[in-house]
Amino acid sequence: MVRIQITVDGQRHEDEVEGRLLLVHYLRDRLGKVGTPVGCDTSNCGSCTVRMDGQSVKSCSVLAVQADGSEITTVEGLATGEWHPVQTAFKECHALQCGYCTPGMIMASIDLLEENPSPSEDEIRHGLEGNLCRCTGYQNIVKAVQYAAAQGGAQ
Amino acid sequence: MIPAQFDYVRASSVDEAVAALAEHGDEAKVMAGGQSLIPLLRLRLSYPEVVVDVGRVAEMAGVREDGAHLVIGAMTTHHEVIHNELIRRHCGLIAEATETVADPAVRHRGTFGGALAHADPAGDLPAVALALDAEMVIAGSGGRRTVPAEEFFLDYLQTAVQPDEVLVEVRVPKLGEGWGYRYEKFHRVAQSWAIVGVAAAVRRSNGTIAEARVGLTNMGSTPVRASGVEEALNGASLERIGEAADRAAEGTSAPSDLNGKADYREHLARVLTRRAVTAAAGS
Known part of the structure; x- marks a missing residue:
């Protein structure tokens, strides 16, 4: 067992974990952060995307021990009283159908907008490579990112 | 799982x-x-x-200059490689190819050295390292040794790194004045592996090609140099690029899989080589 210390959505946690424990299972099973779903299980789909020290990562492909000492933000940590602007944008643009990919799409969109506050449609589509929507609802997801950018971006 | x-x-x-x-x-x-x-x-x-x-070994991360070489720490992430000024200026082919690796989230975690040591023949960076004549610095109990890229990739997922060794850094000769480059990749969907990829660096002089280096991704169990193409391009005029690119599949042993049979990959290698060399030659 390995002792780790991780800050998740602003709250500090200390735990003993097995080396093989995946970050997504730590978040869901230990901390109850079930807002981050497991999708493809093969690091293709991006539904488990969270931010680790300010960068998007696929939490099914990170070991909890690798996240030791880091700050994790999940979709559950975005709203501070009010929704995060990207969450609002997804609602306004109807950028979700079944909703399974949505947490990952939102986390990847925030990452994209922080790096590029006013992306072109092409840059949005490239920036969201690695996040798949099985409902194929990409048109409105792209519109939501454009909407969020127009409203002031990821902040 | x-x-x-x-x-x-x-x-x-x-x-x-x-x-x-x-x-x-x-x-x-x-x-x-x-x-x-x-x-x-x-x-x-x-x-x-x-x-x-080894993900947190500080001495294995970062990029520095060493005379005519750039030294890229094995733990430098793909994201860092893409945004690194030294790499963009002196070894832009690496940054360009790295932009096509997987997707942004994977590039935040994945590393330059990790991709080389994993040695997936469908990975983009081994062919680039081979085309640029990179050298791998490997540490083991007996000290450090340097292995040229052409002796580094041994077989499918196998490199010269022994079980008791670790790849520490990669020394890449800077591309000086007059060099152009291009990585051409053909893949099925955005973040998928290359069906075939071509890394080309070309030095032009007086309107002809003075020197060309071409590395192929996924045309065998290791990355390979298209030496027939390089030979044909040596001193050639720009009009001869197509003819030279027709030799791209010489000496390769392309795999057949659900993405395509060997002869399809050979066709892709010729087409992508023509495109990559043409772009690298700036014509």
Whole structure:
């Protein structure tokens, strides 16, 4: 067992974990952060995307021990009283159908907008490579990112 | 899917990593960013007793100049490579190819050295390292040794790195004045592996091609140099690029799989080589 210390959505946690424990299972099973779903299980789909020290990562492909000492933000940590602007944008643009990919799409969109506050449609589509929507609802997801950018971006 | 149990060792220096590997030998596996290894662990295609995590070894990260070379730490992430000024200025082919690796989230974790040491023939960076005549600096109990790229990639997922060794850094000759480059990749969907990829660097002089280096991705169990193309381009006029590119599949042994048969890959290699060399020659 390995002792780790991780800050998740602003709250500090200390735990003993097995080396093989995946970050997504730590978040869901230990901390109850079930807002981050497991999708493809093969690091293709991006539904488990969270931010680790300010960068998007696929939490099914990170070991909890690798996240030791880091700050994790999940979709559950975005709203501070009010929704995060990207969450609002997804609602306004109807950028979700079944909703399974949505947490990952939102986390990847925030990452994209922080790096590029006013992306072109092409840059949005490239920036969201690695996040798949099985409902194929990409048109409105792209519109939501454009909407969020127009409203002031990821902040 | 959950990986099989393993003991986790976090190395904080190259010496610590080498000591752990010397102790556990081929029961141990080195982990960099884990973007290839963790999926393999989860599919239980790999089940080491010990995982030695070198992801935080500071002396293995970052990029520096050393005369006519850039020295790229093995733990430099793809994201850092893409945004690194030295790499963009002196070895832009690496940055360009790295932009096509996987997707942004994977590029935040995956590393330059990890991709080379994993040596997937469909990975983009091995062919680039080969085309640029990079040298791999490998540390083991007996000290450090330097292996040229052409002797580094031995077979499918196999390199010259021994079980008790770790790839520390990569020395890449700077591309000087007059060099152009291009990485052409053909893949099925955005973040998928290359069906075929071509890395080309071309030096022009007085309107002709003075020197060309071409590396092929996924045209065999290792990356390969298209030496027939390089030979044909040596001193050639720009009009001869198409003819030279027709030799791209010479000496290759392309795989056949669900993405395409060998003859289809050979066709792709010729077409992508023509495009890559044409772009690299700036014509």
